[in-house]
Amino acid sequence: MSRFFYLNLKFFILIKPVTKTALTPPLSRYSFSVALEKKGLSPPLSCFFNQPVLICGYSGTGDKMKTVIMGAGAMGSLFGGLLTLSGRDVWLVDIWKEHIDAIRSRGLTLEEKGKAGNIHVNATTEVASIGKADLVLFFVKTYQTEKAVSDALVLQKEDTVFLTLQNGLGNEETICKRVGPRNVVLGVTNHGATLLGPGHIRHAGWGKTDIGELDGTETDRLTEIAQVFRKAEIETEVSSNIHDLVWAKLFVNIGMNALTALTGFKNGQLLDYPETLRLMEALVSEAVEVAKRKGVRFEGNPFDHVRAVAEATRQNRSSMGQDFDYKRRTEIDAINGAVVKEAARMGIPVPYNQAITDLVKANEKRFGQG
């Protein structure tokens, strides 16, 4: 049942007396908000029905984990929207003024499974206006991380946690350089989202999110973040081997993203031609060699997993494919390019990853993005 059904239900609940049965699971984030409100634990929640779009507003800061999301594009807005719906104190930060203005004036439009709702999320282009944060979540593109971290320093207090759920390698290192490793947490998410226009996103994929400390310890702060995410219906687990999980997702991006960009294929089409299938296998095999040498542990054959993901997402165009479609800069340096860099350090030849990185970068230059 979709969240918008719950919005309907919540509207219903607000105009009828709330019964105990109405608050039992699986009423999810809406019952949680209603329950808080009933107990007087949160500021007033206003939610009204406005067909065909539902507008749900949460006004207040009744939560102790103040969360700031740096990069309110597809994924940042998705997490920001879901966390806001669960009653969290969330701020979206983006440098794209038109997008932030749209969110501020009419709310964030979230499409999900054929339905749409508008969520009133705090949003700003002025990160310094927010004050200090408990959790800072990075959802900028990998090549934007350095600047976003530098902008986010005004949010830092002693115990602020900086979490990256971005794709690719090296994001946590970039963050550590500015805020110190003790404050950094790494993660990987299998949710997917698409930016449709200013203030408008689509929730396009569902999956688990894993978070972990850089040294693998299981800490209270991880448990707390996971709980907050789960209450927002973002299925989250605490991992003691988060680097391995980052690599597991990297294998998928290595096998599919650049190939779909260069061929114009959808993900599933890579499986339909022996030539692209061979290239996928070669790219992933090289990355696996590098990962093994780094001590990364993985279960099963990573290439089988990449093929399974290509099949499951057959109709999708990868994010790098979409970057090519719109002649935008890609995240190649953090994906195939990162494997080339690691391999060079270890003296391992990775000619397929080198060639594909060069091809993508040559095209970026052609787009005027190099």
Ligand code: NAD
């Ligand atoms: P996106 O391009 O939609 O959003 C990035 C946003 O960051 C943009 O709106 C941009 O204006 C903003 N930004 C740039 N610099 C900034 C700064 N200094 N301060 C604040 N905002 C800034 O990208 P996305 O698709 O949401 O992806 C974000 C990250 O998440 C990437 O690393 C991507 O690989 C990863 N990811 C994406 C998906 C997906 O389905 N889209 C899924 C999993 C992971």
